Amino acid sequence: MRGIRGDKLRGHLETMVLSVLERGEAHGLEIIGRLEEAGCGLLRLKEGSLYPALYRLEAAGKVTVVREEKLPGKRGAPRRIYRLTPKGKRDLAKGRNEWASFVRVVGTIVGATA
DSSP states (O other): OOOBOGGGTTTTHHHHHHHHHHTOOEEHHHHHHHHHHHTTTOBOOOHHHHHHHHHHHHHTTSEEEEEOOOOTTOOSOOOEEEEEOHHHHHHHHHHHHHHHHHHHHHHHHHTOOO
8 A cells, every 4th residue: 555645634633633632742754653553654744834823722722732851961953743633632632523424425435434
């Protein structure tokens, strides 16, 4: 099977991000890793797609951000750690319901019902 990227992700990325944050806080690259692992290597996500989604989720109050403290001897800028908010949990539940409906409808149309 070919990798999943681009248009196939559009509209679902924010729900997927909320889903992986439900398992615990994470920084951006860790979120990408969790998504790719959950997608069994078929999900190909670029940082340029993830970070705008994270900024939208933050602006909407669905995630909060905490700056990681700079540790002595550690190089690079402090990372932004993302956490799911109660509003994000509600939106995730809504997104899961919408996804289940979408899968049923499209599955019926294309003859791939489970």
